[in-house]
Amino acid sequence: MKITELMTEDIMCLDLASNTKKEVIRELSTLLVEANKVSNLEKFVAEIEAREELSTTGVGYGVAIPHAKTKFVKTPALAFGKSKEGIDYDSMDGEDAHIFFMIAAPADGANLHLQTLAKLSRKLIDEDFRNSLHEATTKEEVLHILSSIDKEEK
């Protein structure tokens, strides 16, 4: 499965309004509900927050990847958000997060989307890749950068 099949423009926001971890989780989850990827906002948010309780998904380098695998996900999807000011996300390195990938995975079904997300996760270790995401200003640019993952062999 291509990453550009998981992420569509309607679940991307390049100018997040949120200022806190709680708000940004809700803002991105709302996009997923409105795009008909997630069936129940409150329950999905609760699952995402439960995962954060285990350990923060603020992985450092200004990136956070909140995720949940739950039956409240109708279609696997990847929401994207950017915050200019940065948001305190309890990140591992103490730095604010600017880039958010919210992963919504259904409880059952095919694992194709998980392969794609694994590739994305690996790619986030790459500094050049992260920098290009930090610099991107339009949805098209972000999708273009992410499409490089689809082309790569792992």
Next chain:
Amino acid sequence: MAKIIGVTSCPTGIAHTYMAAEAIEKAAKKAGAKAKVETNGSIGVENKLSKKDIEEADAVIIAADARVEMARFDGKPLIEVSVSHAIKHAKELVDDALAGKFTVYSKK
């Protein structure tokens, strides 16, 4: 060439498992060592370590927040850290591995 092996695993098995694996592989490559990292993710076990891999390995890095099958590493220099620690400190882990700073694991 020194060889480092590892296992990564995290609660959901969607993201951190793979970030940690990539971080360790990259750091090892930079340090001029061979690396093979088994990922225990929600896809299942990938890149599974063989008996030969374990025999050849000079050091083992376990970066896991979920259970990993450990008995197979009996007698190997090994370190256990959280998966987030490995993402953040892969370079230090690899340096310590190559400097022989790990303690030998005993399955008892």
